Amino acid sequence: MAYAGRQVQYQDISVTLFNPRNLLRIDWWLVIVAIALAAVGWFVMYSAARSTDIMYFHRQIIFFFLGIAALAAFVCIDHRFFVGIAPMLYLGAIALLVVVSFFGTEVKGSERWLALGPLRLQPSEFSKLVMVFMFAWYFTKLGSRIRRLHWFLFTFVIAAVPMALILKQPNLGTAACLGPLTIAMLYVAGCKKWHLAMIIMLGLSLLPVLWWQMKDFDPETPTEPRLFFELRHYQKMRIYTYLHPEYDPRGSGWHTLQSRITIGSGGLSGKGYLQGTQTRLNYLPEHHTDFIFSLLAEEFGFLGAMAVIALFLILLLRGLLFAYDGADMTGTLLATGVVAILAFHIFVNIAITTGLLPVTGIPLPFLSYGGSFYMTTMAGIGLLLSVRLRKQSLSHADMHSPVGHIAIYAAKK
């Protein structure tokens, strides 16, 4: 870390850019809930990996520790540093997305990876956090000017560029994630409510466009999109099978159908750990990634599913508390953004497994297999903790904190 230990002048107060002592003052509630969810994730991943490849389980544990490192980094580094360089991060992310759309490797027709030696990164995952920083920077910079319509609308210009690039990959899930993130941060940033209402109405008015795209859809004949905003055949197919799950029960509808069977057959208390027949016999598709929650619901039943949903809810509300109880606008915005991303993933992923929403690739934090997303999640948790620390450091100066004393003492030695 180039900036480690350097004092930086930031808004009239000098802050330590890289401060490992922060690790001792983190909000343990949030950390315990996050680790509890990660532990649930290991259990479920073990069950899922047994019927596919045990390697997924091993890797997921490695991802956890990489995630812990990312979390620690975000705790130690003052988040205002990232906010400060947010425009650069933003441009960098766009550059990476452009690169990946030319040099990336395609997986399953949708996800784009960037292979850096042994590492495979998904820039679109990390771009979520970059967008949080970018919006935090933008809204803090604007202050109350966000109530002016043109500044309000410019927010969407900022959001649209990476969104378009991610859509082009094409990765519908990640692109869709940026929508709620933008809306939530705008709302908390203090925009006019009717501006927001207008935008949401405009979004809803796009549904007829969607209907227009779908009206002549024939699942049997794949057609190339003629207009730039037209959906690809497989995307239309997903919407179609969402509306007509009985069509092609072995194809896209198979996912929804089998996921519902998996969940439904779990019952109140589940079939028992490692006893899920739907998973064991490979009826549940993608059971180590997007449909892992169905596996949990099958083996641990309604009670298990409720317990995990409760843990998620505690995590989200605790994170939101940091926004509520924040010291400054930057922290409030950052916390809101991270919570919005996590809430979107949790809700949409689980809603897909229960057949409430059409199938699209949205991973579930802590449970789904995937390194980039795991690191993003953990970094987000680190960011939340960092926001909390900022509040604490404002209320009690480092020197007045007993923990801080010990830390400084230890450092001096």
Add this chain to the structure above:
Amino acid sequence: MSVKMQTERYQGVTSRVQWIGIAIMAAMVVLCIQFWRLQVLSLNEFSQLAENNRVWQKRLASDRGIIYDRRGDILADNRASADVVIVPGECPPELLDTVCARLETWIGIDAEELRERIDTHRSAPFTQLQVKRDVTKADRVRIEENLHALPGVTTIVHPQRRYLHGETAGQIIGYLGEINRDELERYADHGYVLGDLIGKGGLERYYERLLHGQDGYMLVTRYASGQPQLRTDKSGRPYIARRDTRGHLLSTEAQPVLPRSGEPLHLTLDIPLQQHCEMLLRGQQGAIVVLDADTGAVLAMASAPGYDPSVFVNRGMSGERLELLSGKKPNRMINRGYREVYPPGSLFKIMLAAAALEEKAADARTRYYCPGHFQIDGRGRRWHCWRRTGHGSMEVVEALAYSCDVYFYNVGLKLGVDKIQHYSNLMGLGVVTGIDLPGEQAGLIPNPQWKDAINADKPVWDRQWYPGETVNLSIGQGAAATTPLQNAVMTACIVNGGYRVRPYLWQERERLRSERIFSETTVEQVIKGLLLCVEKGPPAPTGTCYRAHIPGMSMIGKTGTAQVVSLSHIEHYDDEEDIPYHQRHHAWFVAGVLDRSPRIALCVLIEHGHAGGAVASPVARDVIEFFYANQRDDPSLMLADKE
């Protein structure tokens, strides 16, 4: 690094954060409700669906019963037939084209057609698609040695029906075909599925339930990625492929319920006799029915032309199949022994004589004078005797021996049409005999009610029954229609002393015999007449069918000639050879053997054979000689437990 920022929080930011929290909680509540619906309210439904996924009932088809003749010769059995099948889901998609191409070069199938079929079944990739049915041994070996190069391809051995005697008794044994919707409904409780083979004709159809046996099943765990495939080992025993392509173990859930093979069917048919009869009919159209006169056991029921049932089960014979089913004349599919009707002609006189004696319409001494023609009450239309010069004064025995038409015109008129019909039906004419074969024709003995019914829309004079019609009926002409089998049953009734028997083919079928129809004296008189029929002399041949005479055998016989067109129509031909084939009479001959065991009754019909005495009676004689000669060879083959 210094950035000018406005970091003070504005008034009301907390309430906005609160609203976001409320939105998140609402979303989670929606999820909880959905889980409650799926896992608690619809638990049973989804549990059943999961169970359906998990456990699969795999059917184990039963072996079809073997058919034997009365000597224990096998007529129909099952051989191991190998099909080449492909499970597209077990073949990597990029290799499918290569596999199809290899199959084309190795076993000569149409690769493109197969590729298309695979594409149409892509929604169910783990069903077995048939590549080629019943491959030759060489093809099978080639496939099995190259299985590594043909992912997804496998051979399945299953029993295939084999008819060992070709055309012999083909129409009796019948054939198999794919089950249709009606049959599927009819056999709904017996576990048939679409695509099963089922008896379509003959005994295969009549004894379908017996021959089919009971299918077994085994329950197997089913993986989404690979349905368990029923395979067969080298000896043709079915087993479940225990691992799917991804190496998952497929364990059986329960002990298999093994299939029960179909019952063996022991027939009364005597295959050498049947073959001999068919040989005698070769090149002609007709039928020979040989019955055990005392039991009704069918010893032979030959019919020409016939067909080989193998055509329906073997590969590459679809052309012949189509030709057989096209309805082209002569129809080779039906057995003329029991599914085709002919006017009985003079054979009817046997029944009439017996009925008249039994009803006392005539006794042994009653005489009628035959001047060569007959008129009702001496007026009106003349009916000729076949012998234009007349027979003179006739008693019943002589009338039978010479087949005097005039005698029977008189007796028939005296007896009346109702009695004629009554006794005909009693002896088995014009009613189904009840043989254990499908599609038996009942034939017809006309009577006034019948005529009235079929002419209901015509004027009264067309509906009325005229005495002349009774006269016609008395010599078996007119609308009378009988099958050769019925005439054999009628003859058996005389041979066995007056009992109607039900003909049967399955040895274990319940034997039915009517109450005695005719008194001893009646039968005695009729037999006397029929014995005289075949008497060759010395000093001179007396009867109409002396050609059937076998020295040293007590044998009865009667010729018959069934007119196809009216006599006047063909009278102008000088020589019978000149008559067009389809206008020639059908030649009948029935015979019975009284002093051998078993006593047999037989009926020979040669379509368009012109005269029974000349054409049919030598055939009958040949059959009888052949039968008893073979009987002597092997006395242990006597039909058991005579009643």
